[in-house]
Structures are given as C-alpha cells and as structure tokens.
Amino acid sequence: MNPDLGLLQPYPFEKLHALKRDIEPPNHLDHIALYIGEPKHPTPSLISDAVITHLHQLAVYPTTRGTQELRETIASWLSRRFHLAAEGATRLGIDPEHQILPVNGTREALFSFAQAVVDRSRKPLVLMPNPCYQIYEGAALLAGAEPRYLACLKENDFVPDFEAVDTATWERCQVLYICSPGNPTGAVFSQETFIQLIELAHRHDFVIASDECYSEIYHHESRPPPGLLQAAAAAGNLDFSRCMVFHSLSKRSNAPGLRSGFVAGDARLIEGFLSYRTYHGCAMSLPVQRGSIAAWQDEEHVRTNRQLYRDKLAAMEEILGDAMDLGPRGAGFYLWPETPISDTEFARRLYAEEHLTVLPGSFLAREIDGASPGTNRVRIALVPPLDECVDAAKRIRRLIERL
Numbered sequence: 344m345n346p347d348l349g350l351l352q353p354y355p356f357e358k359l360h361a362l363k364r365d366i367e368p369p370n371h372l373d374h375i376a377l378y379i380g381e382p383k384h385p386t387p388s389l390i391s392d393a394v395i396t397h398l399h400q401l402a403v404y405p406t407t408r409g410t411q412e413l414r415e416t417i418a419s420w421l422s423r424r425f426h427l428a429a430e431g432a433t434r435l436g437i438d439p440e441h442q443i444l445p446v447n448g449t450r451e452a453l454f455s456f457a458q459a460v461v462d463r464s465r466k467p468l469v470l471m472p473n474p475c476y477q478i479y480e481g482a483a484l485l486a487g488a489e490p491r492y493l494a495c496l497k498e499n500d501f502v503p504d505f506e507a508v509d510t511a512t513w514e515r516c517q518v519l520y521i522c523s524p525g526n527p528t529g530a531v532f533s534q535e536t537f538i539q540l541i542e543l544a545h546r547h548d549f550v551i552a553s554d555e556c557y558s559e560i561y562h563h564e565s566r567p568p569p570g571l572l573q574a575a576a577a578a579g580n581l582d583f584s585r586c587m588v589f590h591s592l593s594k595r596s597n598a599p600g601l602r603s604g605f606v607a608g609d610a611r612l613i614e615g616f617l618s619y620r621t622y623h624g625c626a627m628s629l630p631v632q633r634g635s636i637a638a639w640q641d642e643e644h645v646r647t648n649r650q651l652y653r654d655k656l657a658a659m660e661e662i663l664g665d666a667m668d669l670g671p672r673g674a675g676f677y678l679w680p681e682t683p684i685s686d687t688e689f690a691r692r693l694y695a696e697e698h699l700t701v702l703p704g705s706f707l708a709r710e711i712d713g714a715s716p717g718t719n720r721v722r723i724a725l726v727p728p729l730d731e732c733v734d735a736a737k738r739i740r741r742l743i744e745r746l
Contacts, residue, residue, distance in 0.1 A: 350484045354477060355706040362687060362703070363694050372698040375735045379702075380526065380677065380724045384597040384651055387644040393630075393637040394601075400629035407617060407626045409445035413636050417443050417605050420639045424558075425573035436576060441610040442583065444617055445627050445635070448602040449556045449591040453520070454482040456587065459619035460550055460612065461517050463487030468512060471520040472503055474527055474708035474717045476554065479520040488517065492709050494716045501530035501671050501679070505539065513547040522554040524561070524568055524674035527707050527722035531673035537574030544585040550612065556591040556604070557675035559645050560652055568674050572608060583608040594676070595645055596638045603627065603635045652676050655725040655732040662736035666743050670720070678723040679704070683746050686721050696745075697738035 359378060368374070408414075418439040422428045427436025437443065446452035453476075461467050461483075469483035473492035483490040491512060493503035502525075519540065523532035537553075544551050553571035561567055575583050591604035606616065620626075627635070638644075659678065663669060670679030682689040686703040693699045701721040708717025725732055 345485070347485050347487070351481055352477070355702060358706045359690070359700070359702060362691055363700070366691065366695045368694055368698040369696065370698075372738075375699045375727060375731050375738070377723045377725070377727070377732075377735055378700045379726075380594075381599055381726060382594055382597040382676075383726045383728065384648055386598045386601075387596060387638070387641070389637045389641055389644070390592075390596060390598055390601065390634040394634040395630075397630040397633040400633070403629055405626040405629050405632065407444075407621045409627060410629070410632055411439070413445055413632045413639075414439035414443045416636045416639045417445070417607070421572065421607060424567070425570045425576070427572060427576050436581075437572070437583070437607060438610065442613055443605055443607045444613050444620070445603070445605050445632065446589075446620075447604070447625055447627055448593060448599075449554060449589040449604045450478055451602075451625065452589055452604065452606050453478050453552065453554060454485075455619065455623060455625070456552055456589075456606070456616060457482035457486040457488065457518055459616045461486035461488050465517070466515060467517040468515040469518045469520065470508075470512070470516050472522060472525065473711065474704060475520070476522060476526050477707070479554075480709075482520075483518070491516075492711055494711065494714075495525065495528055495530065496716055501525060501528040501673075502532060502536065505536070505543070510547075513543060513549070516547060516549040518550050518552055519544070520552050520554065521571075522557075523570075524557040526554075526557065526675065527677050527702075527704065528671055528679045529673045529675045529677050530671050531568045534569040534574045534577060537569065537571050538578045541571075541575055541578060541580055541586065550585050550587060550609075553586070553588045555588050556594055558590070559595040560649055560676050561674040562653055562656065562672070564646070564649070582610065585609060585612075587612055592635060592638050595648070597648060598634070598638065601631055601634060603631055603638075651729070652725060655729050658729060658733050659723075659725065659736045662733065662740055666740050676725045678725065679720055680723065682719050682721055683743060684719075686717065686719050689742075690721055693739065693742055697742055699735055699738050 467488040471479040587608040593599040704717030704720035
C-alpha cells in the first residue's frame with residue numbers, strides 16, 4: 344500500500360460518528376441533520392429530463408475533454424457571470440477548446456489536480472485555508488507535498504492573512520488552495536485579494552486552485568461574489584496564467600448526484616491536467632453532459648434556489664441572532680457560529696438533548712502552535728426545508744438558554 348495513506352486524518356464525519364456513539368437522542372423529536380452540505384432542494388426537471396432523453400448515449404464512450412457543445416456552454420456562462428469578455432466584444436472571454444475541461448464534480452477534480460501539478464522532487468508546500476475542505480489536505484499528502492495551513496480568523500474577516508506569509512513559504516509553495524465563498528466560514532474574497540494572490544503566484548512561481556462551488560449562492564442579487572478569473576481579467580491577465588477555478592452543479596443546481604462540474608483557466612495547466620485525466624479514466628458520460636448543458640444554460644432555477652437559502656438564513660437570524668454570533672454570513676449556505684461551550688460538547692448536547700446534528704468546527708480545522716481556528720465554532724448547513732431549519736433554530740436556542 345502507498346505509505347502516504349497513513350498520513351490521512353479521519354474524515355470529519357468519521358469523527359462526528361465517534362462523537363455521537365453511545366448517545367441515545369430523544370425519540371419524541373425527529374432528527375434534523377445540519378452537518379453535511381448536501382443540497383435537499385429538488386433537482387430541476389430540465390436536468391433530469393435532459394439526462395433521461397439521452398440515456399441511449401450510454402452506448403457511446405465519452406471523451407475526457409467532453410463535447411464541444413458542453414465546453415462552449417460553460418464558456419458562455421463563465422463569460423457572462425464573471426465578465427470575462429470586453430464590453431461589446433463578439434468573442435468569448437475564455438477559450439472553450441483550450442481553457443475548459445469538464446470534471447466529475449469539484450471534489451474529484453480538486454484532489455486529482457494536485458496529483459497532476461505537484462513536483463514532489465522539490466520539497467513542495469501546498470497552502471490551504473484553516474479550517475477547510477479536507478480534500479485539499481489529502482490531495483497534498485498523496486501528491487507528496489507538505490500541507491501548510493493558513494488560519495481564517497475573525498479579526499481578518501475569516502480570510503487568510505496572506506500578508507503574514509513569509510517569503511520562504513511562498514518560494515516553496517507549488518499550489519495554493521482557496522475557497523470563496525468559504526467552506527465552512529462563508530467568507531468571500533474581494534477582487535483585490537484575488538489580484539494580490541495572482542501577483543504573488545507570478546512572483547513566486549505557484550498555481551492558484553480556486554474552489555468556487557458555492558459562488559452562485561449569495562444573499563443579494565446585485566452583489567454576486569467575484570471569482571479568480573474575473574480578477575485575472577480585470578488585472579490584465581487575459582490568459583489566466585497560474586489560475587485554475589473549480590465549479591460544480593451540485594450546489595448551484597441541486598444536483599449532487601449528477602457529479603458534474605468543470606475546471607477552467609490557464610491553458611498550459613488544462614493541457615497537463617487533461618493528459619493526467621486521460622490516464623485517470625474519468626470522462627463524463629454523455630447523458631450527464633446533456634443534463635449539464637441544460638443546467639448551465641438556465642438561470643431561473645438558480646435564482647429560485649438562492650431565494651430558498653435566503654429565506655432560511657433570515658429565519659435562522661431572527662431566532663438565533665440575539666443568542667449567538669452566527670459568523671460572517673458572506674455567501675454560501677453555511678453558518679459558522681461561535682458556541683458558548685466547546686464545539687464538541689455543544690454538538691454532543693445538541694444531539695443528546697435535541698436530536699440535532701451539527702459539525703464541530705475543530706473537526707474541520709488543524710491545531711497549529713496550540714491553537715485551532717475551528718475551536719468553539721460549529722458548521723451549520725442550511726440544507727433542509729425551511730420548516731426544519733426553523734425547528735432546528737428553536738432547538739439550538741433552547742440548548743443555549745439551558746447552558
């Protein structure tokens with residue numbers, strides 16, 4: 344077996360299962376699950392209809408590059424959403440032939456990207472936020488790199504303090520994983536921060552892997568979160584050098600089981616990643632590609648989806664806003680509240696007394712120099728229906744009032 348497998352830490356949900364072991368929750372209360380970011384809104388029929396209509400294409404091997412139509416559809420969406428083309432331009436702001444690659448969801452792509460780009464012969468560092476999506480850490484370890492954790496603290500609006508990173512660390516860095524809107528914090532990077540990172544990437548020779556799978560869940564229709572490619576274009580980096588973004592239909596379109604997303608950016612990186620993926624054997628099936636085309640072409644279902652999350656956030660704020668600090672609430676569907684007792688004990692008691700499951704923040708973070716940025720916080724995923732979120736908020740408040 345690969346000895347690096349022994350470096351992997353238990354997944355957060357394994358730790359959560361162990362935390363809840365031997366607890367008998369009150370059986371007069373239905374269980375409410377707020378611990379996992381699995382969308383529960385219905386998948387739009389336009390997606391499922393397109394998949395079903397093209398099931399006959401299961402008889403055809405798909406190509407790793409995906410169909411031209413899918414890549415062109417993605418390019419059109421990216422150009423509109425992130426203003427990649429100059430105003431009045433007749434061409435797209437990104438090349439569907441060389442700068443876009445369909446993938447089977449962002450999780451698979453975020454992991455395999457490190458395997459393709461890390462040069463393990465140079466004692467590489469892979470930098471990532473702390474707390475973060477644990478795939479970044481596993482990707483670094485199995486690529487033969489050392490993970491380096493950048494704390495996301497309240498005093499810096501839950502965005503890593505990139506100014507505090509020393510030159511020696513940047514010089515060893517080969518990949519910087521970032522996530523905006525953040526998982527679990529919900530923090531949103533400014534365009535200025537993205538531009539700062541692009542300048543650092545060129546100065547110190549590393550690649551930025553920007554996880555943007557929550558980018559379409561935001562609280563004000565007029566203020567969508569910026570993205571890495573948008574910042575690159577604004578800064579004049581029109582070939583998106585050293586930039587790679589990762590997008591998914593799981594959250595945007597309530598289709599986590601479709602396993603559909605894409606990567607886009609630097610053509611040189613796309614070329615190498617395509618070569619890797621050709622051997623990896625991860626081409627997207629043609630029926631899934633047809634469903635994906637339908638999804639990326641439609642915005643109405645996405646606007647409806649955003650409003651459902653806004654309604655749930657507003658309800659949670661009304662019930663809990665004066666009882667606890669709910670966190671930054673920049674975008675996405677997570678809350679990152681402070682807990683009045685330790686995060687693990689708070690989660691245990693919520694399950695034991697209220698039959699409600701949240702994820703302790705310390706399970707998503709790493710302790711560095713005796714401190715963990717996940718301590719005394721929990722991640723709450725606003726994925727159940729509105730009535731369940733209201734019930735959950737009332738249960739959380741009851742526990743707080745008993746403490």
